[in-house]
Amino acid sequence: MSGKPLQALNSVQINAKSNGIIHTPAKAAVSKPEIHHHRRKQKLSSLCKTPPSVVRTRNGRGYHRGMFLGEGGFARCFQMKDESGKIYAAKTVAKASIKNEKTKTKLLSEIKIHKSMSHPNIVKFVDCFEDDVNVYILLEICPNHSLMDLLKSRKFVSEPEVRFFMTQIIGAVRYLHGRMVVHRDLKLGNVFFDPEMNLKIGDFGLATVLNPPYNKRYTICGTPNYIAPEVLGGKKTGHSYEVDIWAIGIMMYAMLFGKPPFQAKDVQVIYERIKRNEYRFPSDSSVSEQAVDLINMLLKHNPKSRPSLDDILQHPWFTSGPFPSRITTDSLKGTPSNFSMLTREESLINFENTKNHAGIGHDPTVPVEILTSDLHSERPKTLLPHSLSPDNNKSKYREIISPMGGNGNVNVKPYKSKLSSELNRVTYESKMVQLLNESLSRTLTNLKQIEDGTTANNVHNIDQVETPVLVSKWVDYSNKHGFAYQLTTGSIGVLFNSGYTVLKNPEYTKVCIIEPVVERGWDVHSMQPNDVPPFMERNVEIVDFFQKYMNAHLSDVANGADEDAPEAVFLRRYTRDDNYIMFEMSNGSYQFNFKDHHKYVLSQYGEYITHVSPAKKIETLPLEYVISQGNFLQYKDEYFDVKYEFLKHALREKIAM
Template sequence: MSSKRPLQPLNDVQLNKANIQSPTTVKTPIKGAISKPDAGKKKKREKLSSLCKTPPSIVKNRHGRGYRRGHFLGEGGFARCFQMKDDTGRTFAAKTVAKASIKNEKTKTKLLSEIKIHKSMSHPNIVEFIDCFEDDVNVYILLEICPHQSLMELLKTRKIITEAEARFFMVQVIGAVKYLHRRKVVHRDLKLGNIFFDPHMNLKIGDFGLATIINSAHPRRYTICGTPNYIAPEVLGGKDVGHGFEVDIWAIGIMLYAMLFGKPPFQSKDVQVIYERIKNNDYKFPPDSLVSLEARQLIRDMLSTDPYQRPSMDQVLEYDWFKCGSFPSHITTESLKQKPKNLAFITKEESMINFANCKQQVGINDVPKHPVEILRTDLESERPRTLLPHSLSPDNTKNKYKEVSPVNIKPYKSKISNQLSKASYDNKMVYMLSESLSETLENIKLIETGQLQPDPKLVQKPQLVSKWVDYSNKHGFAYQLSTNSIGVLFTEGHTVLKFQDRSDIFLIHPNEETGWKVDHFQREQIPKDLSNEMQVIEFFDKYMTAHLSDVSSGEKHDQNGGVFLRRYTRDDNGIMFELSNGSYQFNFKDHHKIVLSEYGHYITHITPNKEIETLPLDYVLKNGNFFETPDDYFTVKYNFMKHVLREKISI
């Protein structure tokens, strides 16, 4: 650890506050760790992380981009972590592996597999992979920094957590693990110390050092690996048994037990005792604990010795435990120190809504992802003097290993939404869109200066985009309006719109003369060349009805065939919808939604609990917020919305 060069401190993240294991973490990464102790004095194994040299004060990647080294954050069995900051001020965690520890081809292959697997992941509850590069002595894996530590540190402080918090945490972990399993990846080292909190207190799975791929070529794995308290019994069987995806389900059960009862169920100071208890399923629930019977039943089933008797990820979420108590809409930093105060005030109805929203946010019902593959070219260095092959480097422009995500996040200050880029986007269409924006912005300006007062008697709740699925990498963007209308904005630029309980459809497509042209077809008149579109819209109709929750709390409006989604834009703050009736809907990442309707005359707020308040804009501006449903960040969001609309006009 020592170095002649002093550390260059960065003040925004403190020591041991990021997404790394604590220095005391014990891992069992190789078979030898499960051997019986020798009769004589046991030779202490060299800790490979000790070979890692402190990085220089500035580390540069292969493109010359510099990262300034900050605090030492901690270490695991193989690596040390340091804080890194780039020239823009963004802070990252750098997992640093000493090249001296990579002593053979097997170790090298393992590291490259970790990089390949982690690099291919894109999920809100998995630590984001940023970059990987090397210098003469170390390999650096640059990751999203998680400043609120891990579940392990939370449990050390709190001892136990509430069942309400555990429900929320479990859904986020299950969403991420289901994503891994759909991509044929088994993590194999899920534990409290590898589940980190991002700045918004959402959980992120990290450390893919033991992750592997399960496919037809390798249906089972036989390496004995993991962390003692979390190892599944079939892993201990080694080559005689083999293991698969079920080991992750076992580990989630261990984590749930630890969160609710304060320690893992098989814990002992002697590792061999832990293994014997695991093999015999020898654990008990503390008799004085108030943990519910529903939670205990879920734990029992997840900790079944027979891996095929454990519930699947989807089956876990069907257990009564998720529905028999409070489920918060989000977790705050209060949970890091104490039991949150607001849990007792969550109603059953709110809990069911929060549970459904949480499942949607973590992608429980998303379409299957392409499986991860490790190709020979991933593991072969193209240049003898370097460790990282070119195919895993950041300048790989072919993107042949990068998953094509259905979520294409685009900055607001960008070209017109990609969903219309293939259409004939001519001057008339641009004029129609900018004319609507101009009228909205002009009205907002007049209302802010007191020159225009909307009539409160005319206020109506606007039509909303109540459900949506972004599948633009294949078909298009599907949405449901609060009228129950279902539409798909296809990647070619046209829209098909249909109503519930009606057989006719509307075909809306760009037109050089009118901007938008609408064709109306009865069911028996639908052209054959629209048959594919009809299949797609029927699929999304059934999918959204079955799987997605409605933002508008079930309130429906009169049907209006003239309203459709003209375009949408996504960025890191959320998503913006532009409707054909002059409404602009902003769905923010904190699950609040704000709509400017009637060309800026009225404003609507939809809370995460689906409370809706619509008022004349001048009422809200005079009050500085909404009346019945105030938003703590209303002023920031309102100014942001105006900025976005102005940017749209300037494009």
């Protein structure tokens, strides 16, 4: 086939019929792989009717249908051109193919997952809408075809190119896994080239969100050549994130050697080879031994023996040869000739830059959340609930980093109906700021007196100090719910955008609801889980969700938990800055997590200071002792004096806001 990229359509071409099937990235994007049996089933995509020449969304926006791009097992894909002339790929699913609630839920889950993604190496979700006969998923169009098209045209892909491609793929998959999503259909045909020849993973039709603590799925699904052995085990084994690691190994093998390692004409033969892990490397290949070694690691039969995504990038193969700074459209025609001119130093720099652009080293803080309520249609005759359609993706998924998180999407009734009016809300927020400022002022006054030696307190015994309650894990999900955190007591809390906090103790035998009130700022209501008011049950469910996510994906900032600490310590406010995140606690503590992984806590309104080293070593001392000595006793920070000045500046800045 031709390696020529797709061209923008003019007004005549936009409604012209295509001349046969067009092999574009969008064709693979709509494929829904199945486990093939001897008896072939009719493709559900055949039920999909050609959209009208102009498809109108619910808000009146019009999209002009363009060329037919291709079809998979469940959907067909067409070019769509908006009123400004921009072209998209529209994955089109026939409503007639959605025959039951299970199929509907599966489609809505795909939309929900894909819609929440924002990564430079994942196909961008644009919108979803429907008419009387079809559901449309509008995606960015990738005009330079897929990795499968590249391989068909070239027969083999060079190691420098594969290094670049693998790094971008791993960056995208690392992002998915960090958000509790397993793709389950990674293959060359589902990885596309954007106009700049960067790779984009698409087709989330088989993607799933894993729920701790089991983190397994049991459905047999995927494309035969790419299926991991544990998937074929079905309910006997279950599968998890490692299936995507296996698929990365299959793709690497296919690019370097021209075809997947277990390929055969008979699907059952493929499955038997996968089960026996029966594959070999061509003896006449010039592929490096290091590449072969990495593939062998990725294709370990036991999923627990496969390397992690970060471990893959540590393999010496990535730094053993040329690594290009970018891939150009020349690769669509043949192997570029300039790779051999790259020096080792240039290659190492290119590798680091590519990792950085792929988000490697930046951990996602927001998991994907699929709740049953998200998948229920709000109107019986409409397939898509309004929350998934249309046109509101940007506002829903941008990160909000204001201290109170702005107005969220969680509708929480006031516990005692004291914030039901806007006047009461303004009064409460004014009272809250007043209380926070009083705490800040008290702390700053103590710091000044300690520094001047005028404090009225007795000299503290450095051997009799208690470590304060720390925020040990956190997830900023203020674009939807609020700020979730775990304390070193083991308690899990969420500061909701509404101002409420729900805090559960480690054994989950008690729930604290911290209610914003006008007179006092906050009231704490402690109760048994069965006594939670009905209108707060949704919030408790969200706390449970974050608890599972943090236990599965985040590590503690400090070792150990202070189980004897008071239960009713909670987060009052947080502030995110380019250099730190600051937590203001209800007991007068201020915690600062710096970007260099040092953490400091001023506790008891500044009388004590705690240092948590990057190695998670904790030392708490009276502030007067640390100031007199110029540093901590056991776990020193060479920049303590700079950090201490930073803490004071941050406190003063907050009180001045």
